[in-house]
Amino acid sequence: MSGSSPGRPAEVTDWLEHPSDDFFGSTGVPPCAVPVKPLKGSSGRGRGQKQKDLSPVPENSKAKAPPRKRAKPCAVDLPRATSRQNRSRAQDELPWVERYKPETQNDLAVQKKKIEEVETWLKTHIFQRQTKQGGSVLLLTGPPGCGKTATLQILAKDLGLQVQEWTNPLSLDFTKEDLRSMFDHDSNFHTFPSQAQAALFQDFLLRANKYNKLQMLGESSENDKKLILIEDIPNQFYREPGSLHDILRRFVRTSRCPLVFIISDNFSGDSSQRSLFPTEIVEELCIFNISFKPVAQTNMMKVLNRIAAAEASMNREKNYTLDRTSLELLCRGCSGDIRSAINSLQFSSMKDWSLEKEFWSKKKKSSTIKYEEAGVSKVQKKSRHDTSEDQEIQAIGGKDASIFLFHALGKIIYCKREAVSEAESPQLPGHLSKHHRDTLLIQPEGIVEKSHKSGSIFNLYLHQNYVDFFSDIDDVVRASEYLSTADVLCSNWSTRLVMENYSASVATRGVIHSNTSRAFAHQQGGMGFRPLHKPQWFLISKKYQENCLAAKSLFSSFCLPPECLQTELLPYLAMLTNPMRNQAQIAFIQDVGRLPLKRHFGRLKLEALGDKDPGVPELFCCDGDGADGDPEGLPLPSSQSSGSDLPGSQPQPIAAQAILEEEELKIEEYDSD
Template sequence: MSTTSYRSKIASAKLTDWVEPSFEDLCGISNSSFAPQTKPSGLVRRQQKNKEHPLFINSSHSEFQKTKRSKYFSREKSSSQIENDPWVVKYKPETQTELAVHKKKIEEVEVWLKAHAVQRQPKQGGSLLLLTGPPGCGKTATVQVLAKDLGVQLQEWINPILMNFRRDDVKNIFDCESSCQMFSSQSQTGLFQEFLLRANKYTKLQMVGDSTETDRKLILVEDMPNIFYREPASLHQILRRFVQTGRCPLVFIVSDSISGDINQRLLFPKEIQEELSFSNISFNPVAPTSMMKVLNRIATSETNWSGGRVAVPDKTALELLCCGSSGDIRNAINSLHFSSLTDSSLQRPNKREKTGHKPGKLSSRAKQKQNLEKSLVKQEHLQAIGGKDASLFLFRALGKILYCKREPATESNLPRLPLHLSVHERDPLLVEPEAVVEKSHMPGDLFNLYLHQNYLDFLTDIDDVVRASKYMSTADILTGDWNSRAALREYSASVATRGVMHSNTARAYAHCQGRVGFKPLHKPQWLLINKKYRENCLAAKTLFSNFCLTSLCLQTQLLPYLALLTNPMRNQGPKIPDHIKEALDVPISVSELQNALKSLKLGSAPGNDSSDCFYPRHWPIAPEETFLEIET
C-alpha cells in the first residue's frame, strides 16, 4: 500500500469521524478523490476557495453545490440512507399524478412551459412567469415535475452566502506571486445579473445521469436576493434587459406571507407586470382530499416498509394533521413524520390518560365526552409537534363572527342563568372570538372597523342593533387613547366581537340558526375618510405653514373660520358664488382653497409670499399675533 493512499485513508477516516452523518453521501467520494494529499499551496487554497465562490459554480452557491451533489449521489444511496431521509424528500413527487396540486393548475403551468420553453420561436425573447400562492402548496414541486416531463433543464438561482472576509483573504488578494488577482466582494445585484447572463447563455454543468439530449432550459428564481426588497427598481431594470435579450423563460416563485401578497406587490407591481408581459399563475392551498391521499399513501407505505417500527397515526389523527397544516403539504408530511417517531424521548406522558378512570361501564354520554376529550388531547398533542399557525382570511374571520354559529348546550357545559337574567341565555359559541381575531392577523381596532361596517346587515331586530352599537361604542372608547391603545386593543376586539354575537338574538340558540344567506362584506368607510382627513391635514399645513398650528387646530379652528366667512350675513363683501362656498366647506383640498381665496379677492394663502400676504378683512387677529400667542 502506498504512503499516499495510506495517508488518504487516515485523512478520510478523520473526515468521516466528524462530518458524518450530514455529509455521509459525500464520504465515499471524499475518501478517495477529495482527501488532501499534500498541504495546499496558496494558489491551490485560493482555487479551492474560489470553487466556493458563487461565480465559479453554475448556480452561484456552495450550499447549492452541496444539495446538487447530494441530489446527484442520491441515486447511489443505500437503503439506510434513504430511511434517514426526511419524508418530504423521500416521498417527493416524481410524476404529475403524484402531485397534490389541482389538475387545472398543473395544466396551466404545463401549457405555459410548452409555449415558452419547448416550442419557443427563435426571436421570442425572454418570457416571464410568476407563480404565487401560500407556502408549501407545491409550486416548486410542480415546476420540477413538469420540467422533467418536458425535458427542460432547470437552472435555479439560490442566494449566495456572503463570505466572511478573513485576514488571510487580504493577504491572498494582495499576493504578488499570484498570477490572478481577484477581489471576491460583489454586490447581490451584480451576482444575480451575472447569474442570469450565464444561465441564459450557457447550458448547465453536466451531472452524471443528466440527459444530454436537450438544450431547452428554464431559469427558476425562488430565493429572491434581499436587495430587491429594498430596491425593486434594480430588479425591474434587470428584467427589462432580460425580456429583450433572454433566450429562455424565467420563472419566479413568490410565496404569500402572513400579511398576504405584499412581497408580490412590492417586487412585481401591476405596472411592471403589464410592461414586461408577465404571465401570472396563482396556486391555492392543497385541498384536504389531495392532502389526505398523500398522507395515506405515505402512512401505508411506511407501515409496510418498517414492519411496525414506525407508529403511523390512524385515520382521525391524519385528518387532524390535515386540518392543522392549512393546505401546506410540506408541513403536513413533516408533522406526520415527527408524530410517527417511536423515539421515547419525543413522547410526552399524557397526564389525563395516566390518571384516567378505571375501566368500567360508562353511559353513552360519558363515552361521547371521553371520545371528544381524547380527540382534543390528540389534537393538542399533534398540534404541539407540527401544528401550523392557521391564519384566517379576513372575510372568513368576519363571517365567523357575524354568522355566529352555536352548538346545542348540554347541562355539563352550560350552567343555567337565574330567571331574571334569562334574556341573556345563549347556547355556547362554536368559535372563540378572540382566537378568530388573532388568526386574522389584524390589529383588534382595525378588525372592529370591519365589524362596524358590516354588522347591521346581520341583525334583524332594532333592539339588537341598539345593544350591539353600545358594545361597539364601548370597544371604541377602549382604544380611544393612544397611550393605552396597544394594551387594550385585544380587549376592545373581544368586547366588540362578543358584543355583536351576543346581541344577535335571532341566532341565540343552535336550533334557531336559519340560513342567513350570502351577504357581501364591505371595507370600512372609515379607511377612506381617514385617508381624506390625512390628505386635508397635510394640505392645510402646507397652506398655512407660517401659522405653526397643529393640523387639529387648523381643521377645527382656522378652516371653520374660513367657512364662516362665506356666510353673507357676516361677510359684507361681494356675494360669494355657490361653488366657492362649497369649496370653503371643510374638508377642502389645497388647490381648491387657494382658488377659493383668490376668487374671493379676500386674500391669498397667508404666508405663501410675504409681499402679497394679506388676510381677510374679518380676520379676528393678524396671523403674526396668532403665531405669538402660540409661542407664549
C-alpha cells in the same frame, strides 16, 4: 512537500508556501467560494477559475495539490453489495418528505386545477413561443409547503424541461480590498458588496437565458427546452425592488425561455410579493400569477395514510403506526403545509420519542372518552375538533396557523354556528331568551390573534365592514354600541397594549351577538360573497394630522391649538372678504374652513381588501424606526403637504387654484394683533 516541482502550477505552489497567510495580509487570489450555483450541465465556474483548471497539471503535482472540494465517496470503488446496502441505508435515513416525495402529477397533493393552470402556462410559453408576444414571467405564490416547488419540478420533468435554478451565493468573491474596508472601524459595514449580489443575479439571468446547458456524453440533443427558476430571491431586491424591476425589464426584452418565481406568502404584513411585484410591474411585464391554496385536508390525509401504511409494512420495530384519529389531528395542526405534516408524522411515529407517544395515546384516549361520554353525532364531532382541539394541537408540533386578515374578518362576520339540542346546552331564563343563540364554532379572540393584527386595527376593519352583513337597523345600533365601548377601552395610551385584547373581544363578540340574522345555524346560508374594504379611517386620520400641522404652521401667530384653529378660527376667516397675506393661507382656509355646500362632495371611494392583503395600507408602512410615529405606530405626516400624497383613487382635496378660478373670493383682511 518541501519545494515546488518544476511543473507545478503557480496557485499550488502559492498555497504550499503560504499555508498560514493571515486573512488580510496575503497577496493571493481571494479564497472565497464560487458564488453562483452552477447551471445544471455547465461547468459552473468563473472564467478565471476555468482557465486555471484547464492548465496542464502533471501527475505528481496533482497528487500533492490540495483538493478544491471534498471528494465525494465514489460508489464505483466499493464492492457492489456494500454500495447497495449503503444506498438502502441512505434511503432509510432520508427524511420522509424526501423519501416519499411525489414522482408523478397524480402523487401531488395539490389541487388538480392549479396543476393544470401551471401546465397550460408552461406549454403556452415554451412550445408555442413563436406566436407569443411579450415576456414570459410566471409567479407562483401560496402558503409555505403547499407544493409549489414540487408541482413545478414534476411538470418540468413531464414536459422534458431543464430547470436552471438560481441559488443565493453563500459568500461573494471579495477582493482583499473589499474585506479590508468591510472590517474597517469607520466603515460600519456600509461597503458590504450587496450590489454585487444583484450584479451576479443579473449575470446569471443573462447567461441562463442565452446559453443552453452543455451537452454531456450520451445525452440526447433533442430537447433543449428549459425554464429558469428563482425561489431564492437575493436580499438586495427586498431593499431595492427597483433594481429587480430593471433587470426583469431587460430580461423580458430578450427572453428566450420562461422565468418562474416562487414566493411563499407570509403573514407578518411585509408582503414580499407586493413589494417585489407591485401591480404596475405585473402589468408592464405581463407577469402571470398563479396562487396556490393550502393543501386540502382530504388530500393531506391521503398522503399521510399512504406514508403511514408504507412505513408500517417496512419498519414495524422502529415506528408506531398512528391511527386515523391521530392522523386527522395531525392534519389539522399543519394548516395545509404538507411538508410540516409529513415531518410531524415522522416524529410522532418514532418509538424513541416516548413523550410524543404519551401525547398521542393521551390524545387518543381523551378524544374517544369525550365523544363517548357526550354521545354526539359525527358532524358535531368534526366541528368541535375545529375549535378546542385545534388549539391544543397547535402547541405540540403543530404549525403556526396564521390567517390573513381577509379570512379572519370573514370568520367573524360570517360567524359559523352549530345547532345544539336543549339537553346539551343550558337554557337562558325567559326574560333573556332573546339573547339565545346557537353555539359559535369559532373563537373570536383566537382568530384576532392568528391575524397578527393589534386589537385596534382589527376593530377598525370590523367597523368598516360589519354593516353590510346586517339586515336589521336595531342590530346595527347594538353592534355600534359595542364598537364604541371597544374604542373607549383602547383610548388610554398607557393601558392600550393590555386593553387591546379585551377591546377586540368586546368588538368581535359584540358584532357577532348583535347580528340576529346570523343567530342560528339554520339561518346561515344565502348571504353569498360580499367584498370587504379597507377602513377609511387611515386616509381620514392622515388628512387630519396633516391639516393640524398645516394649521399650526400657517396660523402660528394666533397661538391656538390646531382643533380650535380648524373648527373656530378658519370658518370665521373664510367668511371675511379681504384677502389674506399669502396664497397658502387662502388655500388652506378654503379647504378646511368652508364646507363645500355647492359642489358635489364625493365620499371617499372604498378600497377593496384583497385576500392576501397585509392589512396596513402602504401609506402607513413606515420603514424608519418610527421615531415620529404616534403611539399606535402610525406615522405622523412629516410635511405640510395637505393631501398631495393621497392615492390617486381618492378624491383630492379641493385645489385652491380651482376655487379661485371658479368662485369669486371674498376674504377680508384680518389683523391678529
